[in-house]
Amino acid sequence: MNIIISNQGGKPIYDQIAEQIRAMVMDGRLKEGDMLPSLRLLAKELKVSVITTRRAYDELEQAGFVVQVAGKGCFVAAPNTALLLENRRREIERCIAEAVDLAKGAGIDSDELRQMLEILLDT
Numbered sequence: 743m744n745i746i747i748s749n750q751g752g753k754p755i756y757d758q759i760a761e762q763i764r765a766m767v768m769d770g771r772l773k774e775g776d777m778l779p780s781l782r783l784l785a786k787e788l789k790v791s792v793i794t795t796r797r798a799y800d801e802l803e804q805a806g807f808v809v810q811v812a813g814k815g816c817f818v819a820a821p822n823t824a825l826l827l828e829n830r831r832r833e834i835e836r837c838i839a840e841a842v843d844l845a846k847g848a849g850i851d852s853d854e855l856r857q858m859l860e861i862l863l864d865t
Contacts, residue, residue: 743779747788755790759798760805767807767818768826778808778816 745762747755766772778784781799785792799816802808809819845855 743784743787745784745788747790755788756794756797756801759784759788759790759795760801763798763802764805764807764829768829772818774818774820776818778818780815 743763743766745759747758763772763778772778778799779787781792781795785795788795799808799810803810803816806822806825807819808816810816842855850858
């Protein structure tokens, strides 16, 4: 599993792990029933604490992305399309908010920003 951890930016490591696994599920790189690495193996690969990987897996389970089976491991859960759609919406909102902030910083008014969006939607 290709997970990249950054010590810069202040984002907790467990959050980085969970976010990247969530992205792999959402874009189809991980499919329903796929087994995730064991807590110990992932911790060893990433050179982090087992507690950190446990927290990431717990967060993913609470969000409905994985199922932990005692004695067997952690598996990608059956897709919850409503949950996946809501996560996509949140990501889109975050990107739009970032674009709005960039536009404001560049002195671009709302009309010009709307025109840019319309052009992008038409392509």
